[in-house]
Amino acid sequence: MALALAACRSRPADPPAADAGGAATPIERAAVPDCEVLLSENDRELMLPGFTMKQERACPTCGPLCSFRSDADPDIAVSIAWDCNARHAQADVHALMAPTLQAGGVEVPALGRAAVRRAPAQGMSQVLAWDDDTPCALVITWLGGETERAVEVARAALIATTPAVLDAGTANGQAPDAGDADAGPTGAP
Numbered sequence: 511m512a513l514a515l516a517a518c519r520s521r522p523a524d525p526p527a528a529d530a531g532g533a534a535t536p537i538e539r540a541a542v543p544d545c546e547v548l549l550s551e552n553d554r555e556l557m558l559p560g561f562t563m564k565q566e567r568a569c570p571t572c573g574p575l576c577s578f579r580s581d582a583d584p585d586i587a588v589s590i591a592w593d594c595n596a597r598h599a600q601a602d603v604h605a606l607m608a609p610t611l612q613a614g615g616v617e618v619p620a621l622g623r624a625a626v627r628r629a630p631a632q633g634m635s636q637v638l639a640w641d642d643d644t645p646c647a648l649v650i651t652w653l654g655g656e657t658e659r660a661v662e663v664a665r666a667a668l669i670a671t672t673p674a675v676l677d678a679g680t681a682n683g684q685a686p687d688a689g690d691a692d693a694g695p696t697g698a699p
Contacts, residue, residue: 542573542594542646547678549576549590549670557666558588573646586654590667592646594676599645606647610638618661622648622668627661635660641668644676 542548545565554563561578573592580586603624607617615628618637625639635657637650648667652660
């Protein structure tokens with residue numbers, strides 16, 4: 511859980527570099543969608559069949575914390591936390607992984623832009639992964655049972671986290687409200 515809160519810690523974004531004709535500065539997202547948008551029902555059922563989902567917020571500026579409980583084994587709990595910020599896309603992956611590696615973690619190859627996992631306590635596994643097609647870092651925590659499944663959940667959550675999904679339900683991706691002038695006809699003759 512400490513990694514989840516550390517990843518979501520509210521920090522100001524690094525100041526943008528002076529424009530020297532390079533790539534455009536990534537757009538900051540106003541908000542990260544809810545768990546139900548980030549992980550569709552089909553994704554949840556494939557990733558964690560037989561688990562019930564509940565949503566919380568780790569901090570006011572973080573994405574949601576999606577908590578899962580096994581219906582068959584109440585001692586198994588899984589959580590996924592998102593932190594989407596342009597600083598993740600611009601940061602050096604070795605610098606991002608260093609604190610976890612120094613605390614006894616190991617690198618997970620071929621998972622997102624970079625990923626590390628560690629076992630901070632017996633019966634617990636955490637995976638911290640940086641997505642390669644969005645500016646998001648994900649923290650997956652698995653308690654009880656087969657803790658090695660945390661890497662599988664991280665892989666599925668990274669695949670489900672796409673730019674289109676992040677835009678869904680946020681200010682940039684919402685459809686016009688029925689009360690908006692651009693919403694078109696309301697059905698009244």
